Amino acid sequence: MTANPAGRRPRLRSAATPWLFATPAIVLFTLFLIIPIGYAIYLSFRGFRIDGGGAFGRRVQTFVGFDNYLAALTDPEYVAGLGRVLLYGLFSIPSVLGLALLFALLLDTPRVRARGFTRTAIFLPYAVPGVIASLLWGFLYLPSTSPLNYLAKQLHAGPLDFFSFPTLYFSLANIALWSGVGFNMIIIFTSLRAIPTSIYEAARIDGASELQIAWRIKIPLVAPALVLTGLFSVIGTLQLYSEPATLRPMSTTISSTWVPLMKIYQEAFMNDNLGGAAAASVVLALGILVLSMLLLRFFQRRTFGDNA
Template sequence: MRTKAAPWLFAAPAIVFFVLFLVLPIGYTIYLSFRGFHIEGGGAFGRRVEAFVGLDNYHATLTDAEFLAGFGRVLLYGIVSIPTVLGLALLFALLLDTPRVRARGFARTAIFLPYAVPGVIASLMWGFLYLPSTSPINYLAERLHAGPLDFFSEPVLYFSLANIALWSGVGFNMIIIYTSLRAIPSTVYEAARLDGASEVQIAWRIKIPLVAPALVLTGLFSVIGTLQLYNEPATVRPMTSTISRSWSPLMEIYEEAFAGDNLGGAAASSVVLALGILVISLLLLRFLQRRTFGGNA
């Protein structure tokens, strides 16, 4: 009995935290998504009563033009940010993995260090760098008669927000790819060099194909993070009128829950967003596995 119970006892703390902080919140969110408020009694004496509303909240979410437009804006942001972040992360990882690179430890730490800066602080810092009144970039542009520059105008706004994502995303993804590169046996590279392969050929024909699983993982994380975009636009929103309160789906959910006092609608929108992320992640993972590992994946 002790032998059978021991694994469950060791796993019990993790199971308890998993249920308390994941299963129960998800269950309560789904419950709230079927609830809503209506006025009971009418007139001056009407009461606001919570009741079961069926699929009304989901219908309102799926027909909300602003909520759907938020997905379009996030899609444009992802087209700019995801390839840039992953491309730079792969480039830095390959450069750090070359045999003659100097100060490898310092460079690795310097590239990863911005990831330790909270996203809100990074967004505030870049927001002030974008503001015409405080931006040194604008100051130099005006002195060169090339300004002022408006970093919050469309479509420049998407590049400005993507630049904030570079601040932390590159270092995090670079560490994942670099760790995968270090796991490749050095004998593979030695054999390629004996065959006359250059470092560029080794990187393109050996390293990149062998770290494909790491690229799939970082790509999936980037897509999920893009669909959950909130910190960057919400932090710089007070600095510009270009970003509305419902610019991204998560911002719309926040406004609906706390500004509109519509927890049922916000819960339904959260469920729709979560299901959308799940479906997109599964489809993308399946597609990348087939392209990377062949038809038997």
């Protein structure tokens, strides 16, 4: 109690301290995210129009109101791209999360061998850049370089077409699965390890099978981790870009605006329509935001309902 004057100092300090710690992040965040986002929103209301007539009249940037938003929302290709991404997500997200959960549970099975090796092996693709992963699978899909096709040929079966309509979605989802399953597996596995074993010791003594323990005890307990990985998968899915973009030159079935981000890239970098790209991005970001909030709310009620 003698430290009354000294006690004031920490309080004074702590008012400014968090801001000092956060300053580098705030400055960089402002410079490289807030300002560019603000500028992008500004751009989304602007477009190029011709100044001074003639066939080679110069383009100048002017205010175009909601034209860009209207164009994005009424563009059938953009809307179709959103649809394709959702369809792709229906394949990819459950398969990535399902397999990640399966591997995590298997790794968590008592007495299983080669745990370290398999865990590392399954995680390894995470280190392979998305573009390289796509290029590599592209080679594995193309008829003349595909090992599956080589085998099919040996068996006198026809060439397999990995790029034809429904198969294409699986081919793309497979790349996501390959790259993403390890990362998600590690998250689920570590949260499995965080469960005190005492919780299912009792069940084991009662003679419960590992399958039963997994289904009834482990999965409910890792549900929060599943929701989190699911949420990031949804965000990642809606921002799908490098896989279809890398495979596009190899196939005739992937159009140049196959997913929303390809469309945005196209407008921004090929068609010199930054305004249109910005508007389409704002629409996409808002869509992701709304979807994430809805999912979070839905699952929060279900997984944490009892506690919250």
